[in-house]
Amino acid sequence: MSSERTNEIWILGATGNVGRAIAARLVAEGVTGLVLIGRSEERLSTTFADLAGSVTLKRLASFGDMLAAVRSERPRVVVNLIGSYAETAVPLAEACMPGGSYVDLSIDNSTLASLVDLDHDARAADSIVIGGAGFGVLATEALVVRLCAGRPTPTRVQIDALSSYAPEEGVVGEAFAVTSVDVMTIGGRVYRNGVLTPVPLGSNLRTHKLPDGTTVKSAAVPSGELFAARQASGAPNIDFTSALAPTATLIRATLPLMSRLLKLPSMRRMMIRQMAAAKTKKAPRPRPFSWGHAVVDWSDGTTREAWLRAEDAMDYTADVLVAVVHRFQAGTAPRGAFTPAAAFGPEIATEAGATFVDVGAAVA
Ligand SMILES: NC(=O)c1ccc[n+]([C@@H]2O[C@H](COP(=O)([O-])OP(=O)(O)OC[C@H]3O[C@@H](n4cnc5c(N)ncnc54)[C@H](OP(=O)(O)O)[C@@H]3O)[C@@H](O)[C@H]2O)c1
Incomplete structure (x- = not known):
């Protein structure tokens, strides 16, 4: 499969606490290509009324629709904030291969282990997968x-x-x-x-x-x-x-x-x-x-x-996600699947x- 991707950054679960915070930070920095995704058109347009014109709002009704859209529309970066990581993290990370980057806030041992298990596939696919970036x-x-x-x-x-x-x-x-x-x-x-x-x-x-x-x-x-x-x-x-x-x-x-x-x-x-x-x-x-x-x-x-x-801690979580997106954008992220300090060293925390x-x- 070709690794051609759009230059879009998709934030899934953008209407939530962390999604709103990271969207505001990236827009303030002038980052382009932001696509904010949620299940309700009304919630999206109410939540992001202030950001109209700087971002694209996209309604996808379910996790299944989000997964299918990531596979077919091929964004460069996916930030997964919809939670239920035991079910959503690995399929979305795989959908970012080849050539895409994936980051989430997963925080249970087995999900992180399953994400890191994708290391070989991610390297082969020239992709980056980061779990637990908060x-x-x-x-x-x-x-x-x-x-x-x-x-x-x-x-x-x-x-x-x-x-x-x-x-x-x-x-x-x-x-x-x-x-x-x-x-x-x-x-x-x-x-x-x-x-x-x-x-x-x-x-x-x-x-x-x-x-x-x-x-x-x-x-x-x-x-x-x-x-x-x-x-x-x-x-x-x-x-x-x-x-x-x-x-x-x-x-x-x-x-x-x-x-x-x-x-x-x-x-x-x-x-x-x-x-x-x-x-x-x-x-x-x-x-x-x-x-x-x-x-x-x-x-x-x-x-x-x-x-x-x-x-x-919530602000810091959004700041960690932004720091990881910066590394994706700069092209300095290693290929493979990691937790954040394993990928970038402790410097990512500072x-x-x-x-x-x-x-x-x-x-x-
Ligand atoms: N690692 C850390 O330090 C850390 C820190 C904070 C949060 N977290 C975790 O990060 C995740 C996001 O946190 P948050 O506080 O932003 O959560 P939140 O406020 O509940 O936001 C999540 C958003 O995702 C959408 N969503 C929820 N369930 C969904 C589903 N089944 N399918 C598709 N979309 C769904 C909702 O948007 P719509 O209903 O509008 O679609 C919701 O606004 C949570 O799992 C949380 O536990 C981790």
């Missing part, structure tokens, strides 16, 4: 890549994603609701002796004193940060906690039952519907910064620790506006 995955992956550079395989890695963001007036949204319900259904995960091992969701409760003087709690979730840290370090034992995990004692006590109930398809559908429609109120972010944190231990007794500081804060001796 605060989630990159904030900890960049630290692990940086701390492990030039060192032997560590024995243990502890990583923590401690996001802080200001919610907007609106609703939670379907894509985010699916991610949250998936987390509750899967339960917690850690790597033990190289094997992804179940632990109770909300276990490994930790309280962090952050470098900015504030504190935050976090606990275990089954997130793709584990996959990226394993890939970056090769460590047999890896723990990941998130400030988004339930940390209140009462809620943690109900999670095992909730997890069992959500395996029933009818319960899952009901929970996603209710959560997606739940109203969000505009509020300031709870802490001044979002932080990624990593501690890496080696068998010789060496320990290295570092933090990544970003501002609002290109998106974050700062590394080392504990103890500076990392070379």
